[in-house]
Amino acid sequence: MRGLGVQSWLRELPDAVIVLFSLVTQLGDVWFLLLIVTVTYWVGPQLPRVDEAIDRRRAAVVLGTVLAGLVVVTVAKELFGLPRPPGAGEAPQTGLVPAGLWPLYEWFSTGSGHGFPSGHAIGSTVAFGGLAWALRTGRPRTRVAIATGLVVVVSISRLVLGLHYLVDVLAGIGVGLVVLAIAIALQEPERVFALGAVVGAVGLMIVGPITDLVLLTGVAAGAALGWYVFADGLVRSPTRRAAAATVVSGVVVAGPLLLLGEVVSLSPEAAGPIAFVGGLAVVAMPLVGERVEKEIRRQNDA
Template sequence: MQLFPNGRGVGVTETLHGLAEWPVVVLFGLVTQLGDGWFLFLLGGTLFVAGEEFPVLGVDRRRALFVFALALTYVAVIGALKGFFGLGRPPGAADPPALAWAPGALSALLERATTADGPGFPSGHALGTTMVWGGLALVVDWGTARQRFGAAAGVIVLVALSRLVLGVHYLVDVVAGAAVGVALLGALYRFADEGTDPGRVLGVAVAVGLVGLLNGLTFDSVAAIGGALGGWAVWRGVADSTPAHPTHRREIFAGFGVLLAAGLLFAALEAFEPALALAFVGTALAVGGAVGAPLLGERLV
């Protein structure tokens, strides 16, 4: 029995994508980056290293790691769900827009930002944006609760809309992604003692990553479990030693250097997709390095 016997298209994606000229496509290609995996990891990792010194959104490092752990869990969850359902994307989702005016390098970046392939249900961007930006609204002290959740909701709606305008998801996909994100965020926030015990969320990411392997050994599934295990194992070793608050800016800059190295390693793995064993070890090192960045930054200076 099919989950959606009559299909997931209700005409919204076709209408929005059909009306979008190239300037609109490029604009929403940029907007959608607010929910892309690389940006969510960068946001969580930077907040974790900077701690309370992060502009406007500064928070103690345990709560910041909770946000980073949400990004890890999102990757594991979306991989498991998409592998289970195996539902495709709208026709033409992988076709790049006509951008003959753009030079080669820029054209390649825009193509990556405005297209998608692989399974489409539920929307990973909608799920990840809901979890990470919603998690930020839960733990930071900026403004009032209404302002924080209003801002988070605005980002979630914009990212979800961008997936429809770009023609890479159906409306059902983004609604389901956001709904799953809300449910997971609420459960994980309670499970992590209101965000103060991020190790529990890292453990959930490991468990979900193991389930994701049941869909098959692919680069994505192996990278998800490798990253989750690396982050969880390193945090178990450094949780009591990691300073909750930065002591000086040199420590933060050194931590950013470690985070940058971890990010470059992860980017290289994604670009070249090496053998599965190397992908597992590499992602474990990359995420483990990110989790250990504040302590390494302190030791380096």
């Protein structure tokens, strides 16, 4: 019923198309979306051909929007509890993937847990839509068109791989647009981070202490505090040296904490504090670096 007949003809696509879409679908995976928005937040003004097209504040709004979107989809999946299409946990058979790469292909092309709404559809909508709003380069229509194309391709990949029904991805895009609109209306990063934390806290009261939800809520809460405490006095144009220091500091401080929460099976009681500190570090490290640079500039000018 939720497939509206689409899945039946998608099963007949050539193997090469299936393998291609197993790669394309990573554009909407959590690891990729968090990577691109975090890197944009950390070093956006220093990225080649980006320069002044984005500032730290708008990048922080995008990061908060993605966190809020992930919180929403985690709560929604538990509330609805609707299954994925049959066979979603098994990789589509093909002779094009070497045996040595099969585990990676299997990871790319399978899904587990509840199916409605599509997390990839929500995540790609808030991430690419947020970046289209935050980047002030080129024509707005062009940015929106690129973001729309990426969302559509990611959503199609979920259908081709048999991981979602059509209704799942359409609902995901719709929910993502609502989250994006609310985040842009809130304007201030601390409000957007707080949105994710509040929705997560309410969700925990409704669906219970699910570890993934605890992790996301903790990261959003830590990020909100990090921005609230350290965001005053941003440097307009940090140097490339400061940007490099930001990346190194962020990777050293926040990386192990967030990686621990992702790869180690943690209890909700342990996941919350680790995620909170990790989220605070991700947001605070570049802000602290900018404060230091501002102080150095002040002393040099004195």
